[in-house]
Amino acid sequence: DTAVSQTPKYLVTQMGNDKSIKCEQNLGHDTMYWYKQDSKKFLKIMFSYNNKELIINETVPNRFSPKSPDKAHLNLHINSLELGDSAVYFCASSHASGQNIQYFGAGTRLSVL
Amino acid sequence: GDSVTQMEGPVTLSEEAFLTINCTYTATGYPSLFWYVQYPGEGLQLLLKATKADDKGSNKGFEATYRKETTSFHLEKGSVQVSDSAVYFCALTTMNRDDKIIFGKGTRLHILP
Numbered sequence: 001d002t003a004v005s006q007t008p009k010y011l012v013t014q015m016g017n018d019k020s021i022k023c024e025q026n027l028g029h030d031t032m033y034w035y036k037q038d039s040k041k042f043l044k045i046m047f048s049y050n051n052k053e054l055i056i057n058e059t060v061p062n063r064f065s066p067k068s069p070d071k072a073h074l075n076l077h078i079n080s081l082e083l084g085d086s087a088v089y090f091c092a093s094s095h096a097s098g099q100n101i102q103y104f105g106a107g108t109r110l111s112v113l
Numbered sequence: 114g115d116s117v118t119q120m121e122g123p124v125t126l127s128e129e130a131f132l133t134i135n136c137t138y139t140a141t142g143y144p145s146l147f148w149y150v151q152y153p154g155e156g157l158q159l160l161l162k163a164t165k166a167d168d169k170g171s172n173k174g175f176e177a178t179y180r181k182e183t184t185s186f187h188l189e190k191g192s193v194q195v196s197d198s199a200v201y202f203c204a205l206t207t208m209n210r211d212d213k214i215i216f217g218k219g220t221r222l223h224i225l226p
Binding site: 002004040042043045048054066090092097101102103104106107 | 221
Protein backbone atom coordinates (compact mmCIF):
# COMPACT_ATOMS: atom_id res chain seq x y z
CA ASP A 1 0.00 0.00 0.00
CA THR A 2 1.31 3.43 -0.93
CA ALA A 3 1.54 5.57 2.20
CA VAL A 4 1.39 8.97 0.49
CA SER A 5 -0.08 8.94 -2.98
CA GLN A 6 -0.47 11.86 -5.32
CA THR A 7 -2.12 12.07 -8.71
CA PRO A 8 -1.43 12.63 -11.46
CA LYS A 9 2.23 11.66 -11.75
CA TYR A 10 2.68 13.79 -14.85
CA LEU A 11 0.72 16.85 -15.90
CA VAL A 12 1.29 18.72 -19.15
CA THR A 13 -0.87 21.76 -19.81
CA GLN A 14 -1.04 25.11 -21.54
CA MET A 15 -0.40 28.49 -19.96
CA GLY A 16 -3.52 30.04 -18.48
CA ASN A 17 -5.22 26.76 -17.64
CA ASP A 18 -6.41 25.71 -14.18
CA LYS A 19 -5.29 22.35 -12.79
CA SER A 20 -5.44 20.35 -9.58
CA ILE A 21 -3.11 17.83 -7.97
CA LYS A 22 -4.53 15.43 -5.40
CA CYS A 23 -2.80 13.94 -2.39
CA GLU A 24 -3.92 11.28 0.05
CA GLN A 25 -2.13 9.66 2.97
CA ASN A 26 -3.15 6.49 4.75
CA LEU A 27 -0.71 6.82 7.65
CA GLY A 28 -3.11 8.49 10.06
CA HIS A 29 -0.91 11.59 10.17
CA ASP A 30 -2.15 14.96 11.40
CA THR A 31 -0.09 17.20 9.18
CA MET A 32 0.28 17.41 5.42
CA TYR A 33 2.52 19.56 3.23
CA TRP A 34 3.08 20.71 -0.32
CA TYR A 35 6.58 21.35 -1.62
CA LYS A 36 7.85 22.64 -4.95
CA GLN A 37 11.13 21.28 -6.33
CA ASP A 38 12.79 23.18 -9.14
CA SER A 39 15.11 21.87 -11.85
CA LYS A 40 18.13 22.29 -9.56
CA LYS A 41 16.46 20.04 -6.97
CA PHE A 42 15.95 22.91 -4.53
CA LEU A 43 13.00 22.04 -2.32
CA LYS A 44 10.71 24.82 -1.13
CA ILE A 45 7.79 24.41 1.23
CA MET A 46 4.57 25.97 0.04
CA PHE A 47 1.88 25.03 2.55
CA SER A 48 1.17 22.82 5.51
CA TYR A 49 -2.11 21.83 7.12
CA ASN A 50 -2.68 20.33 10.54
CA ASN A 51 -6.06 18.65 10.99
CA LYS A 52 -7.48 20.69 8.11
CA GLU A 53 -6.12 23.97 9.54
CA LEU A 54 -3.62 26.00 7.53
CA ILE A 55 -0.36 26.25 9.48
CA ILE A 56 2.28 27.31 6.98
CA ASN A 57 1.65 29.55 4.01
CA GLU A 58 4.94 30.62 2.53
CA THR A 59 5.22 33.36 -0.04
CA VAL A 60 3.28 31.65 -2.75
CA PRO A 61 1.17 33.41 -5.41
CA ASN A 62 -2.50 33.34 -4.54
CA ARG A 63 -3.09 31.43 -7.78
CA PHE A 64 -2.13 28.43 -5.64
CA SER A 65 -4.87 27.32 -3.27
CA PRO A 66 -4.63 24.26 -1.05
CA LYS A 67 -7.79 22.47 0.01
CA SER A 68 -8.06 19.93 2.80
CA PRO A 69 -11.44 18.17 2.87
CA ASP A 70 -10.23 15.96 5.72
CA LYS A 71 -6.94 15.28 7.46
CA ALA A 72 -6.07 12.46 5.06
CA HIS A 73 -6.28 14.66 1.96
CA LEU A 74 -4.57 17.84 0.86
CA ASN A 75 -5.20 18.90 -2.71
CA LEU A 76 -3.46 21.71 -4.57
CA HIS A 77 -5.34 23.81 -7.07
CA ILE A 78 -3.49 26.14 -9.40
CA ASN A 79 -5.22 28.87 -11.40
CA SER A 80 -3.94 30.62 -14.51
CA LEU A 81 -0.84 28.48 -14.86
CA GLU A 82 2.40 30.20 -15.86
CA LEU A 83 5.61 28.90 -17.41
CA GLY A 84 7.42 29.38 -14.10
CA ASP A 85 5.06 26.97 -12.39
CA SER A 86 6.78 24.09 -14.18
CA ALA A 87 8.38 21.96 -11.48
CA VAL A 88 7.90 18.77 -9.51
CA TYR A 89 5.38 19.12 -6.70
CA PHE A 90 5.65 16.85 -3.69
CA CYS A 91 3.07 16.10 -1.08
CA ALA A 92 4.23 14.92 2.35
CA SER A 93 2.74 14.05 5.71
CA SER A 94 3.93 13.70 9.28
CA HIS A 95 2.65 13.05 12.78
CA ALA A 96 2.40 16.35 14.63
CA SER A 97 3.67 14.94 17.89
CA GLY A 98 7.01 13.26 17.68
CA GLN A 99 10.09 13.94 15.61
CA ASN A 100 8.35 15.32 12.55
CA ILE A 101 9.62 12.63 10.19
CA GLN A 102 8.03 13.44 6.89
CA TYR A 103 6.83 10.87 4.37
CA PHE A 104 6.80 12.00 0.77
CA GLY A 105 4.73 11.09 -2.23
CA ALA A 106 6.41 10.21 -5.52
CA GLY A 107 5.84 13.68 -6.95
CA THR A 108 3.84 15.27 -9.75
CA ARG A 109 5.87 16.63 -12.62
CA LEU A 110 4.05 19.68 -13.97
CA SER A 111 5.05 21.07 -17.37
CA VAL A 112 3.43 24.30 -18.51
CA LEU A 113 3.78 24.96 -22.23
CA GLY B 114 16.49 32.34 11.08
CA ASP B 115 17.16 28.63 11.04
CA SER B 116 19.12 27.34 8.07
CA VAL B 117 21.01 24.36 6.68
CA THR B 118 24.08 24.55 4.49
CA GLN B 119 25.40 21.53 2.65
CA MET B 120 28.17 21.07 0.16
CA GLU B 121 27.27 21.70 -3.41
CA GLY B 122 27.40 18.91 -5.89
CA PRO B 123 27.53 17.04 -7.96
CA VAL B 124 29.85 14.67 -6.16
CA THR B 125 31.27 11.91 -8.37
CA LEU B 126 33.01 8.90 -6.84
CA SER B 127 34.07 5.44 -7.92
CA GLU B 128 32.39 2.42 -6.41
CA GLU B 129 33.83 1.44 -3.00
CA ALA B 130 35.17 4.95 -2.36
CA PHE B 131 34.68 6.72 0.97
CA LEU B 132 31.94 9.32 1.02
CA THR B 133 31.55 12.49 3.04
CA ILE B 134 28.85 15.08 2.42
CA ASN B 135 29.23 18.07 4.70
CA CYS B 136 26.28 19.70 6.43
CA THR B 137 26.23 22.56 8.92
CA TYR B 138 23.25 24.24 10.49
CA THR B 139 22.12 27.39 12.26
CA ALA B 140 19.25 27.10 14.69
CA THR B 141 17.89 28.45 17.94
CA GLY B 142 17.05 25.86 20.53
CA TYR B 143 17.81 22.20 20.07
CA PRO B 144 16.92 20.98 16.60
CA SER B 145 16.52 17.43 15.43
CA LEU B 146 18.71 16.66 12.42
CA PHE B 147 17.95 14.47 9.43
CA TRP B 148 19.35 13.18 6.19
CA TYR B 149 16.83 12.46 3.45
CA VAL B 150 17.63 10.72 0.17
CA GLN B 151 15.87 11.13 -3.17
CA TYR B 152 16.43 8.39 -5.73
CA PRO B 153 15.79 9.22 -9.40
CA GLY B 154 12.11 9.69 -10.15
CA GLU B 155 11.04 9.29 -6.54
CA GLY B 156 10.09 11.40 -3.55
CA LEU B 157 12.35 12.01 -0.58
CA GLN B 158 12.67 9.35 2.09
CA LEU B 159 14.26 9.50 5.49
CA LEU B 160 17.75 8.00 5.54
CA LEU B 161 18.74 8.66 9.16
CA LYS B 162 18.18 11.05 12.04
CA ALA B 163 19.59 12.27 15.33
CA THR B 164 17.66 14.14 17.98
CA LYS B 165 20.29 15.34 20.44
CA ALA B 166 23.95 16.21 20.69
CA ASP B 167 26.41 13.32 20.16
CA ASP B 168 23.68 11.04 18.82
CA LYS B 169 24.75 9.00 15.80
CA GLY B 170 22.18 8.15 13.18
CA SER B 171 22.87 5.20 10.91
CA ASN B 172 21.15 3.29 8.13
CA LYS B 173 22.19 1.31 5.04
CA GLY B 174 25.87 1.82 5.87
CA PHE B 175 25.48 5.61 6.15
CA GLU B 176 26.28 7.42 9.39
CA ALA B 177 26.06 10.97 10.71
CA THR B 178 26.88 12.32 14.17
CA TYR B 179 25.13 15.32 15.72
CA ARG B 180 27.95 17.69 16.67
CA LYS B 181 26.62 20.62 18.63
CA GLU B 182 30.04 22.21 19.16
CA THR B 183 30.61 22.51 15.42
CA THR B 184 26.88 22.67 14.48
CA SER B 185 27.47 19.91 11.96
CA PHE B 186 25.85 16.68 10.81
CA HIS B 187 28.15 15.31 8.10
CA LEU B 188 27.03 12.22 6.20
CA GLU B 189 29.58 9.42 5.73
CA LYS B 190 29.73 5.99 4.17
CA GLY B 191 32.78 3.79 4.07
CA SER B 192 32.22 2.11 0.71
CA VAL B 193 29.66 3.48 -1.72
CA GLN B 194 27.76 1.49 -4.34
CA VAL B 195 26.30 2.46 -7.70
CA SER B 196 22.87 2.13 -6.11
CA ASP B 197 23.72 5.00 -3.74
CA SER B 198 23.52 7.45 -6.64
CA ALA B 199 20.85 9.93 -5.58
CA VAL B 200 20.31 13.43 -4.20
CA TYR B 201 20.94 13.78 -0.47
CA PHE B 202 19.26 16.46 1.65
CA CYS B 203 20.35 17.54 5.11
CA ALA B 204 17.48 18.94 7.18
CA LEU B 205 16.51 20.16 10.63
CA THR B 206 13.35 20.71 12.57
CA THR B 207 13.04 22.78 15.71
CA MET B 208 9.72 21.31 16.81
CA ASN B 209 7.95 24.65 16.67
CA ARG B 210 4.19 24.65 16.33
CA ASP B 211 4.45 24.95 12.57
CA ASP B 212 6.33 21.61 12.35
CA LYS B 213 8.40 23.00 9.52
CA ILE B 214 11.46 21.20 8.26
CA ILE B 215 14.30 23.29 6.91
CA PHE B 216 16.01 21.49 4.03
CA GLY B 217 19.43 22.13 2.59
CA LYS B 218 19.74 22.60 -1.15
CA GLY B 219 20.63 18.96 -1.78
CA THR B 220 23.81 17.26 -2.98
CA ARG B 221 23.69 15.09 -6.06
CA LEU B 222 25.87 11.99 -5.79
CA HIS B 223 27.05 9.98 -8.81
CA ILE B 224 28.76 6.66 -8.22
CA LEU B 225 30.69 5.22 -11.16
CA PRO B 226 31.07 1.45 -11.55
